[in-house]
Amino acid sequence: MRPISSRLSMILGCLLLAVSLPLVAAEKVYRLKLAETWPPNYPILGDTTKNLAAIVEKMSNGRLIIRIDSKNKHKAPLGIFDMVKAGQYDIGHSASYYWKGKDPNALFFTTMPFGMTTPEQYGWFYYGGGLELMEKVYARHGMLSFPGGNTGNQMGGWFRKEIKSLDDLQGLKMRIPGFAGEVFARLGASPTNIPAGELYTSLERNTIDALEWVGPALDLRMGFHKIAPYYYTGWHEPAAELHFLINKKSWDKLPSDLQEILRVAMRSVAYDMYAQSYHENSESWSKIRTEFPDIKVKSFTGEVLDAMQKANMELLAERAAKDPLAKEIIDSQATYLEKARAWTSISDKAYLNSLDD
Amino acid sequence: MRPISSRLSMILGCLLLAVSLPLVAAEKVYRLKLAETWPPNYPILGDTTKNLAAIVEKMSNGRLIIRIDSKNKHKAPLGIFDMVKAGQYDIGHSASYYWKGKDPNALFFTTMPFGMTTPEQYGWFYYGGGLELMEKVYARHGMLSFPGGNTGNQMGGWFRKEIKSLDDLQGLKMRIPGFAGEVFARLGASPTNIPAGELYTSLERNTIDALEWVGPALDLRMGFHKIAPYYYTGWHEPAAELHFLINKKSWDKLPSDLQEILRVAMRSVAYDMYAQSYHENSESWSKIRTEFPDIKVKSFTGEVLDAMQKANMELLAERAAKDPLAKEIIDSQATYLEKARAWTSISDKAYLNSLDD
Incomplete structure (x- = not known):
């Protein structure tokens, strides 16, 4: 009976081994490198990538690890597109409109002047065909792109003097980059871009007359409210959505469960x-208006807004005329905005207007 | 040599077995039963539980399976609280304010008359202490509760006659359940609750004079717009959030990675x-206003709204006086709302008001 009992014990040992091995044997660890445009520990925007890495690791039981490199590490805050495209990084966290020099149609997936609010735009992205259009643009570059976090409605900026009419915009030196800067230029202003670290001094020394940054949550720490008494409400970035860029080859290497974990986590x-953002803006705006009660919140006059809207429409029409995909995206956004805004008007807008502030 | 080669082949076989087994052996499948308040295939609300089950299954690679029972199966749409508490179901998908008879403080976690809008309320839930307060309420019942999907701002309802003053509310028979019904009752109206299937006929036959349901997306199929020409804007449910209820023991049985998968998926x-909801409301409102251009969208007059707000404050004060936890929640919401609304006013509200519709 010995041989049999010996075989039995070997079979039992074998089964024990099989039961104890799996967790070690099955769970290959996947490591992805993420480059973000922001400095280390940047509020809100940087929290978003940290949250991503944390929940992905927990959900995958340690099988998917994301290492985050901030601007100080990769030294190329506006090189994310190229680095992810080349496979130097697997994931990027940045804003799509930074890449309009790489692909003009990247412009449309962050926010547009006089465009959709955040809930309207999420409706468009996820239920109105927006995500598919964004995929179409980035597929040409071997990348995937997903919404990456919204700042909410951005403020129109800090002005040292009140803007009462279009005349006040003539020659106005303002830090306002991107498409909104092009709109301002058509109205006779002189838009410039200035690095974040030099903004306060530039405004203080009248190198510029005005600037836009983000909103109370990120403006407060910059201190602009101490030297510019007019805080204009927003028109140019009603729903700035960051994005995650992913190298297609890196994505394809992941097993489907980890792809889904990453997709849902993003x-x-x-x-x-x-x-x-909503929370931090509320808190910071409360601080600013308590400590600096003389800050004047202003909206641009109808004359100025009409001229801006006209310039905006002209710029969009020029882009649509040049490129069929640009036209497809612009038309999709315009059609969606019309329906969504009609709903906003009788829901949130009517509600807010029916109450005293 | 035979015995050795036989042993060797057994060892080799054993190793092969160990390598091929792990996915099968390690991955215990967890099955959770979910009961939802809604009928099968209910639009939007029912999509939410289906989405949950689908992404949880994919992310867990089939290790976490959620079976959904709709109203037709469990026959107890308003018995979800009891069934999850008793462990008859592991998860429920419903609305917290349905349970105010079980625990008066369950009222506060769906939406409140004259309360926060959806983005304001998400700020409160996730960054302003709301989730912790909800946990406090449900821990007493051995359950966890998580936000479960937002309908957006709900409309004030369909009225057959215009409400021009408080006098028009006297004796008005209206289907409006819950806390909002209590507010209406204080103003002299007669709120009632009527099952969904009888609403259209009740309105048509003047058994009731008015009713509120949800918003265009769910109102359209009910056909109210064919028999009631006045569609009032909302005041009573500015941000109705459904919730997921989870039996604490069911939750504790899950390994931590599956808990995280479930938490993030919810x-x-x-x-x-x-x-x-935003998307479907936009689409349905577009259909209604195209097909029925005579529908008149109205907001209640200042006189009516002031009286409603006064009644609302009185009702809240009564609840706060009776229960310290109620007071804690009411104070938390009021403090949060004040700050968040100040931000909304200079951001989305100012933006929307600065543009033509």
Whole structure:
């Protein structure tokens, strides 16, 4: 009977081995490198990538690890597109409109002047064909792109003097980059871009007359409210959505469960960033108006807004005329905005207007 | 040599077995039963539970399976609280304010008359202490509760006659359940609750004079716009958030990676429901106003709204006086709302008001 009992014990040992091995044997660890445009520990925007890495690691039980490199590490805050495209990084966290020099149609997936609010734009991205159009643009570059977190409505900026009419915009030196800067230029202003670290001094020394940054949550620490008494409400970035860029080959290497974990995690932390932005803006605006009660919140006059809208429409028409995909995206956004805004008008807008502030 | 080669082949076989087994052996499948308040395939609300089950299964590679029972199966749409508490179901998808008879403080976690809008409320839930307060309420019942999807701002309802003054509310028979019904009752109206299937006929036959349901996306199919020409804007449910209820023991049985998968999935599909609601409301409102251009959108007059706000404050004060936890929640919401609304006023509200519709 010995041989049999010996075989039995070997079979039992073998089964024990099989039961104890799997967790070690099955769970290959995947490591992805993420480059973000922001400095280390940047509020809200940097929290979003940290949240992503944390929940992905927990959900995958340690099988998917994301290492985050901030601007200080990779030294190329506006090189994310190239680095992810080349596979130097697997993931990027940045803003799509930074890449309009790489692909003019990247412009449309962050926010547009006089465009959709955040809930309207999430409707467009996820239920109105926006995500598919964004995929179409980035597929040409071997990348995937997903919404990456919303700042909410951005303020129109800090002005040292009140803007009462179009005349006040003539020659106005303002830090306002991108498409909104082009709109301002058509109205006779002189838009410039200036690095973040030099903004306060430039405004203080009248090198510029005005600037836009983000909103109370990120403006407060910059101190602009101490030297510019007019805080204009927004028109140019009603729903700035960051994005995650992913190298297609890096994505394809992941097993499907980890792809889904990454996809859902990106979607969830992006929405979270919107809630966090709302929260931090509320808190910071409360501080600013308490400590600096003389800050005057202004909206541009009808004359100025009409001229801006006209310039904006002209610029969009020029882009649409040049490129069929640009036209497809612009038309999709315009059609969506019309329906969504009609709903906003009888829901949130009517509600807010029916109450005293 | 035979015995040795036989042993060798057994060892080799054993190793092969060990390598091929792990996915099968390690991955215990967890099955959770979910009961939802809604009928099968209910639009938007029902999509949310289906989305949850689908992404949880994919992210867990089939290790976490959620079976959904709709109203037709469990026959107890308003028994979700009890069934999840008793462990008959592991998860429920419903609305917290349905349970105010079980625990008066469950009222506060769906939406409140004259309360926060959806982005304001998400700020409160996730960054302003709301989730912790909800946990405090449900821990007493051995359950966890998480936000479960937002309908967006709900409309004030369909009225057959215009409400021009408080006098028009006297004796008005209206289907409006819950806390909002209590507010209406204080103003002299007669709020009632009527099952969904009887609403259209009740309105048509003047058994009731008015009713509130949800918003265009869910109102359209009910056909109210064919028999009631006045569509009032909302005041009573500015941000109705559904919730997921989870039996604490069921939750504790899950390994931590599956808990995290479930937590993130619930959070993500809840946000998704907000985007989907926005989308469907936009589409349905577009249909209604195209096909029925005579529908008149109205907001209640200042006199009526002031009286409603006064009644609302009185009702809240009564609840706060009776229960310290109620007071804690009411104070938390009021403090948060004040700051968040100040931000909304200079951001989305100012933006929307600066543009023509």
